[in-house]
Structures are given as C-alpha cells and as structure tokens.
Amino acid sequence: MELSFYVHIPYCVKRCGYCDFNTYTPAELQISDGLSQISNSYIDLVVAEIQQAKLSVGEATVPTIFFGGGTPSLMEPTDIAHVITEIKNSFKLSEDCEITLETNPDTVDKQKLAAFKNAGINRISIGMQSAVPHVLKTLDRTHNPQNLSQVTQWASEVGFKDISVDLIYGTPGESLADWQLSIDAALALPINHISAYALIVEEGTKLANAIKRGEIDNVDDDLTAEKYLLADQAFTAAGFNWYELSNWSKSGGQSNHNIAYWLNKNWWGVGPGAHSHLNGLRWWNVKHPNLYKTKILGNESPKLDQEILEPMQIESERLMLSIRLPSGISKDSLSIEQVKTLEPYLESGALDQHKWGAGSVSLSLTGRLIADRIVREILL
Ligand SMILES: C[S@@+](CC[C@H](N)C(=O)[O-])C[C@H]1O[C@@H](n2cnc3c(N)ncnc32)[C@H](O)[C@@H]1O
Ligand code: SF4
Incomplete structure (x- = not known):
C-alpha cells in the first residue's frame, strides 16, 4: 500500500x-x-x-x-x-x-x-x-x-x-x-x-x-x-x-x-490538527500543540475524532475534486439525469466541447470560474 x-x-x-x-x-x-x-x-x-x-x-x-x-x-x-x-x-x-x-x-x-x-x-x-x-x-x-x-x-x-x-x-x-x-x-x-x-x-x-x-x-x-x-x-x-x-x-x-x-489516496497527517485518510476512514488530531504534546507524551493517540466515509459522501467528494482537474469527470460515471443537468453549461461554453465529445465533463476557462456552482447542480 x-x-x-x-x-x-x-x-x-x-x-x-x-x-x-x-x-x-x-x-x-x-x-x-x-x-x-x-x-x-x-x-x-x-x-x-x-x-x-x-x-x-x-x-x-x-x-x-x-x-x-x-x-x-x-x-x-x-x-x-x-x-x-x-x-x-x-x-x-x-x-x-x-x-x-x-x-x-x-x-x-x-x-x-x-x-x-x-x-x-x-x-x-x-x-x-x-x-x-x-x-x-x-x-x-x-x-x-x-x-x-x-x-x-x-x-x-x-x-x-x-x-x-x-x-x-x-x-x-x-x-x-x-x-x-x-x-x-x-x-x-x-x-x-x-x-x-x-x-x-x-x-x-x-x-x-x-x-x-x-x-x-x-x-x-x-x-x-x-x-x-x-x-x-x-x-x-x-x-x-x-x-x-x-x-x-x-x-x-x-x-x-x-x-x-x-485523488483521495491514503495519507497520514502528523501533528496538531492534522487530518488523515486511510482506506475510507478519516480522522483528525487535537488542535492545540499543548494538548497534542500531552497525548503523545502519555503514549496516547492524538486523534480527536474520526468518520467512516459513506458511499454517498465518497461519490460527492469524487465529483467535487475531479471537476477541479483538467481530466474532469467521466460522463460514464454520471446518471442520465446528471448529464442532462449539465447540458446548459455545455451550451453556455462553461464546459469544454471537445472533451465532452470524448466522454468527459471538463471545465473551460470560464467554467473554472463557476466550478462550485456547476458541481452543486449534480451533487446527490
Ligand atoms: C499555510 S501557508 C504556508 C506557507 C508559509 N507559512 C507562508 O505563508 O509563507 C500556505 C498558503 O496558504 C495560502 N493562504 C493562507 N490563508 C489564506 C487565505 N485566507 N486566503 C487565500 N490563501 C490563503 C497562502 O498563499 C499561503 O502561502
Ligand atoms: S500566519 Fe503563518 S501559516 Fe499563515 S500565511 Fe502567515 S506565515 Fe503562513
């Protein structure tokens, strides 16, 4: 791994x-x-x-x-x-x-x-x-x-x-x-x-x-x-x-x-307030350096809390992260309704026509200015 x-x-x-x-x-x-x-x-x-x-x-x-x-x-x-x-x-x-x-x-x-x-x-x-x-x-x-x-x-x-x-x-x-x-x-x-x-x-x-x-x-x-x-x-x-x-x-x-x-890979965040992600489990450490020190010196984990990512959450994050990349979101991974919702953005020039034709939802330069709005439309 x-x-x-x-x-x-x-x-x-x-x-x-x-x-x-x-x-x-x-x-x-x-x-x-x-x-x-x-x-x-x-x-x-x-x-x-x-x-x-x-x-x-x-x-x-x-x-x-x-x-x-x-x-x-x-x-x-x-x-x-x-x-x-x-x-x-x-x-x-x-x-x-x-x-x-x-x-x-x-x-x-x-x-x-x-x-x-x-x-x-x-x-x-x-x-x-x-x-x-x-x-x-x-x-x-x-x-x-x-x-x-x-x-x-x-x-x-x-x-x-x-x-x-x-x-x-x-x-x-x-x-x-x-x-x-x-x-x-x-x-x-x-x-x-x-x-x-x-x-x-x-x-x-x-x-x-x-x-x-x-x-x-x-x-x-x-x-x-x-x-x-x-x-x-x-x-x-x-x-x-x-x-x-x-x-x-x-x-x-x-x-x-x-x-x-x-790409939501695995990482371990070391130090106060640091966040980690390991195979769908996410956790974050206590925030203050003094409390962090107390935990570590006491041989305890400095973890403050954790969450297990639900499939819906994983999918929403995948959409939010991939829309920010030039490769965008594969159209095959979206439902027919989601693709339909995006069509007005294609017509207005916010999505790259060429990449749409090749099967991906990728932002054009002007689309990059409204990335959050576009992804909100298709969030589950
Ligand atoms: C945590 S800082 C670390 C770099 C180093 N401490 C420094 O500032 O030279 C990382 C970057 O976050 C950005 N940043 C921090 N607060 C921001 C804010 N309120 N809005 C936009 N960018 C911010 C800055 O560009 C900064 O260089
Ligand atoms: S306060 Fe520290 S971390 Fe924040 S921007 Fe300034 S130097 Fe960087």
Whole structure:
C-alpha cells in the first residue's frame, strides 16, 4: 500500500492578518524566548506519532512527504532530517519520493536552504503572496518582496529543481496592474510551479475585522474573477499549464502530494490538527500543540475524532475534486439525469466541447470560474 505523509509545523513568528490556519505565535503560546527552543522538542513528538503510524499501518511505500504549516522553515534542518529518517526507517520511501518544505522567505538564508537539501528535502514551496508592497501591507505580511527573488535564487543555486511559489489575488486595494506586477515577478523567478489562491476573508481574522469596521474595502468578486483569467493567460503563455483550478506547473513540475489528496489516496497527517485518510476512514488530531504534546507524551493517540466515509459522501467528494482537474469527470460515471443537468453549461461554453465529445465533463476557462456552482447542480 502507498501512504503519503503530511507533517504539520504549527508555529509562525507572527500571524498574517488574513490567515486562520492552525498555527501559533510565541505571543499566543506565551513563550518569552521566541521559537528557537521549539524545533527539537516538537520534532520528538512528530517522531513519536510516526512510530504510532507504523504500529497501526505496518508495511507501506511512501510516495510523498509534505512539511506544511505554519512555518516549517523555522525548524532546524537536522530536525527535518530526523523526521525524514524516521519515515524512511519505518516505511519504504519510493525511489522518486517527493519531499516538500513550505518556506517563509524571511526564515531562511542560502546555508539553511543547502542544509534542508542535504536533509532530504527536494521541493520547496515559497510563500510569496504578492510582489506589491501595499498589497503585502494589507495582507499584514512581514516579508520584504526583495527577499523573495533572493531566496528563490539561492534555492536554485543550492540545487533545488522543484521550486513553487504561492500567490494570493483579490486583496482589497489590489488593482489589475498590481496583480500583473505580481504575476510578472513570479514568472521571472527560477520556478516550475505556481499556486494562486483567491483571497478568502476568514471570519475572526484581523483582516475580516478591519473590513467589518470599514477600514479596508471588501473583496471585489468580479475583479477577482478577472484576475484569475489574467493569471491563467500569463501562466499558460509562460509554459505553466493548469493541472488543478489553483495550480499551474511546467511539464513534470506538478505536486504529487497535492495530486494524492485530490485523488483521495491514503495519507497520514502528523501533528496538531492534522487530518488523515486511510482506506475510507478519516480522522483528525487535537488542535492545540499543548494538548497534542500531552497525548503523545502519555503514549496516547492524538486523534480527536474520526468518520467512516459513506458511499454517498465518497461519490460527492469524487465529483467535487475531479471537476477541479483538467481530466474532469467521466460522463460514464454520471446518471442520465446528471448529464442532462449539465447540458446548459455545455451550451453556455462553461464546459469544454471537445472533451465532452470524448466522454468527459471538463471545465473551460470560464467554467473554472463557476466550478462550485456547476458541481452543486449534480451533487446527490
Ligand atoms: C499555510 S501557508 C504556508 C506557507 C508559509 N507559512 C507562508 O505563508 O509563507 C500556505 C498558503 O496558504 C495560502 N493562504 C493562507 N490563508 C489564506 C487565505 N485566507 N486566503 C487565500 N490563501 C490563503 C497562502 O498563499 C499561503 O502561502
Ligand atoms: S500565511 Fe503562513 S506565515 Fe502567515 S500566519 Fe499563515 S501559516 Fe503563518
């Protein structure tokens, strides 16, 4: 059996104003000496959960490992190496095992990037978000946009072939020209993958509160849609093809880890709040790092709760995930009624005519803007 690993690193130096991920700052954890002491002791807990995974799963081949956060690049490279070695010793790494580290540009220099490479990391995903200072300010990001090209250059120089950047579009106050600048800046980097996400204003974040108080404008949905079209056009022209609604890559640059999620493969999520999926059983861990630590040190499973996926749920998720991919949904797997429901979308140009003729329900460029609406129509 194949089993991917997601390793959650729930720490950030500072919380960005838009982010509601399960991550904690020294201030929130009431740690006075910053995060420097955390790496080693946290990684011991991660290693213990991997041992629990081994006892539970037995033999498995690991095709991908993803260190996500939070800010995994805050960890010491020796600690990241320790985790990779533990997974390698407990399971079998596939020959071309993809091992990604999410990286905040403010947290690394060339030497640290080289050390991550030596530790076994072979793919770097860098949080760029925007190249425009006023947009980064609205997002309440700390990093200096100049660091970004420097860090990407270093990553390339120390030998990383697979480098990705994350972008956010639709930030209030971001004009089309601003977004074009960010696109151009990303495309000038030595990268082979781009994730571009529409900004989600998450309830309870600093950004959401500032919008509520009227200090920042709300997101303009029409402008955000225009930005998606602009991005797709520019990325495609530069040789980055979409392989999921929010992800573009050069040939061979796709993230196999993301693909494993979208195809509902098996993965074990290690760390506080991490989600796992194993043969139709899904579970998630306790959210807070302190409770997680108590569970692991007490030799208990950190699992908070679980669900067994019902056939209807599996089918709904299959539809929701596959519509986001260029291959789309096979028409043969749909009922006559579902196919009929989709016909108006074919007529309006939201579905790809050619692929429809070849038997699949695949979104056209304009259809990608209304993917959720289309899939809702055929949900059971
Ligand atoms: C959890 S972050 C990890 C990367 C790293 N911590 C960093 O920010 O540099 C993964 C990505 O999620 C995206 N993200 C987080 N919150 C978002 C939101 N509210 N709307 C859209 N994208 C978001 C950002 O693009 C971010 O790079
Ligand atoms: S966007 Fe990244 S750096 Fe910012 S708070 Fe979220 S996880 Fe941390």
